Amino acid sequence: MPIKTKDYLAKVRNKTGFTDYKIAKEYDINQSNLSKYKSGKLALSETHAWLFAGILGVNPAEVVANTKLEQAKISNNETKVKFWQEQLENLKHDSESLKIEIAQINPIVGDLSNNAEKIIDFSCKAFESGVHLLVFPELTLCGYPPEDLLLREGFITQVETEIERIRKQLPEAMSIIFGAPTRIDECLYNSAILIQHGKVRSYHKQHLPNYGVFDEKRYFTSGQMPLVFECQRQRIGIVICEDAWDETPVNNAVNQGAQTIISINASPFQVGKHNQRLQAIRQRVLENQINFIYVNAVGGQDELVFDGGSFVMNNKGEVTHQLPFFQATTQALDAPIMASSTESIEKTIYDALVLATKDYVQKNGVFNGALIGLSGGIDSALTLAIAADALGSENVQAIMMPYEYTSAMSVEDAKAQASSMNVDYREVNIFPMISSFNMQLAPLFTGLQADTTEENLQARIRGTLLMAISNKSGKILLTTGNKSEMAVGYATLYGDMSGGFAPLKDIAKTMVYRLAKYRNSINYVIPGRVIDRAPSAELAPNQVDQDSLPEYDELDAILELFIEKKYSAERIVQRGHDENTVKRVVKMVLNSEYKRRQSAPGPKISQNAFGKERRYPMTSKFQP
Structure with a gap:
């Protein structure tokens, strides 16, 4: 549907926050002409069409064609109406194929202003290079995990202020997706924010992890509805991290016409995690015959480290783009990249x-x-x-x-x-x-x-x-x-x-x-x-250490079974370990909980790390 002059004027008001009087003064537009623009009695002049296009960050040819068509209709010139309708149709068909870029960035928890500035800077640079859609990780705006910052008075208000700042500074022809907490009727959601055509829409994470290092149910309410949007005539569905590990959120998006699924993630590293991600996403892809873009965060946050490793998988389950691990980077998907995902466990x-x-x-x-x-x-x-x-x-x-x-x-x-x-x-x-x-x-x-x-x-x-x-x-x-x-x-x-x-x-x-x-x-x-x-x-x-401890090969094997796999002492013995050694090791582990509670934080790399993931009582008579 053609866009009229009064619509463009409303967009300029929204983008700049200016009144009509301020717009007239700031951009040297005759007040009488501005009144006619507002009432629909006059279409934008070609000069003002270019001016508004620059303010809004949209294709000037499109604004000119729309306003020329509007003027032709005002003057009842059927020949020109037909001509400019054809020009608009040509512009639509000549538009570039969808260009998506992944922003695998390293935000800082709680640094709302600087995180927002990063989003704006990356978005403007991407727009200048012809990108239509830029995708950031889960909770990029506030960093992951924000933990009890979400309960602080004023925190969500600041988040809302930064979302509005991003919206105002984003070129209107640019679409972006980034993660942020949102508040609706006193409920908090872990959301994906879509800013497109100057408007904000949001998708709310449906499956909230509440195990291991995750405790999202402490803060967030589950979302219920899918979000599918159009960009360059392609239908795209959004999910967030854990959603993709269940079939329902992806299926619902596909049922609403999504051809591609974008998942934004803050998925922390542990040994073997990337292969688990590939396996889960491949299952969703083959179930639905869709393309899948997986965008992950990177960086250290207290006891967690996020490894990045964002990737794209086609509808055959083949990885077509693999971004590097443990590096902040941006990558346009019209260019090939295949970073190694088979590095040694020691290097990783x-x-x-x-x-x-x-x-x-x-x-x-x-x-x-x-x-x-x-x-x-x-x-x-x-x-x-x-x-x-x-x-x-x-x-x-x-x-x-x-x-x-x-x-x-x-x-x-x-x-x-x-x-x-x-x-x-x-x-x-x-x-x-x-x-x-x-x-x-x-x-x-x-x-x-x-x-x-x-x-x-x-x-x-x-x-x-x-x-x-x-x-x-x-x-x-x-x-x-x-x-x-x-x-x-x-x-x-x-x-x-x-x-x-x-x-x-x-x-x-x-x-x-x-x-x-x-x-x-x-x-x-x-x-x-x-x-x-x-x-x-x-x-x-x-x-030497072995005066007090078993040989480390034996000790570590027992500890892996007891701590990471949570086996009982009896089951560990059944695996071939000496019973007295197992009982001794188990006793030492249980008796040392008070020490670990007072230890410094350190990065999680295993499936069960000491710290916030492993919450055992210091005072306990349980014998496993």
Whole structure:
């Protein structure tokens, strides 16, 4: 249907927020002509047609043709009416095929203004390059997961303000989809916002995940209705993340004529997750014979890391576009891209840890780098490599704190790694401090044998020193403990557990070794002796970890079954593990819950990570 002058004038009012008087003054339009435009007595002049097209961000030829047709009708010139109707029809048929672009971006939770600015900037750049539809991930405007920010007074009001700002600044010929929370009649929804032709429409997520790291039912109400829209004569349906894992939301969109489904997602990484996504989406595609565009977020957010890896699948279930993982990027779908989705598990996990560490430090904006207690052991060596790769070696400091049980090899290897990575390296001798503590405690410990108390004292003195240096330098202290140690409590509260972020928190000890070897395959930075020798806390003479723990191959196998697969002790024994060892490990895990509650956050990479995903009581008599 042709658009009339008064319609274009209403659009300009809406876009600019100006009154007719302000429009006349701002754009040098005769007030009398503007009144005739408003009443429909006069069609836009060609000059004003071009002017309005520029304001609205639409094709000037279309505005000219519409207003010329309007003028021909006003003057009853049938020849010109027919001519301009033909021109409009030609413009319609000559319009470009649909050009879609994916914006796989890294928003910051709660940073509404800057996230909105990103959406606007990317949209304007995409429009200039001829893109018709730009798609952002789930809850891009507020970041995912916003958690209890959604319950804060004024938060949703600010979200609504930013949505309106985006609408006003978006070229009218441009369509975009982005995620944001919306409020309707006191109900909150996890929504996909569609801005098209200057208007806002929204689709509300229907399937709200409420397991693992997800608790969307705490905040959101489920949507009920599909949303299908047209762009460049193509019918497109929208779903959000979990919706695509169920057949109903996609089927409903297809039944309303959708030829392509777009799913916006904030799907966090864990090992094997991308293959699960491909499998789920392929099922929807083959059920409905439709094309599917899957847009995922990227970036670290507290204990979660989003891996990106957005993709496009055709109606045969074939991936035609694969965006890279762990990288923010934009990609127009008229150009081919096929990033590798078959990288080694070690590379994938390492990239996840680097991104998680980088974003935790940089997004918080209160630290100028990272600090690590470098012991000469495998865990601190890998943590140092991750920190340097994430933040730059110039922003990382390593502190070695030897004592009488620290081997010369440990000091040499720590110094060698710091040197190879160009990291600032310092040594602090803790012997005088430990002697002073022991002297003060001696009267209280009279008649008692030395035990782990004295060992833990060494760790706590080191922790105190590291926190002091962290305070003074403004660098975050990275905790170096791994999942195996945290599982069985082989760590010291207020000692080696001190710190603000734990990159290895969800990494089993056996995987620590694999990641160290992977990092050395890029360039040799971790001394070979660190990888090859038996692990030791070096808190007692000739100490090795296996004095207190089973061999790590056995320990990690039991822990995977007990923690990640949630097997009972009996079932683990049936899998071929020694009964006494299993009972001992299970007991250590259950008795250490109070320690884990006080541990630093770290990125989830497994199917059951310590932290917000695994919520066990500290006080419990349950025996699995």
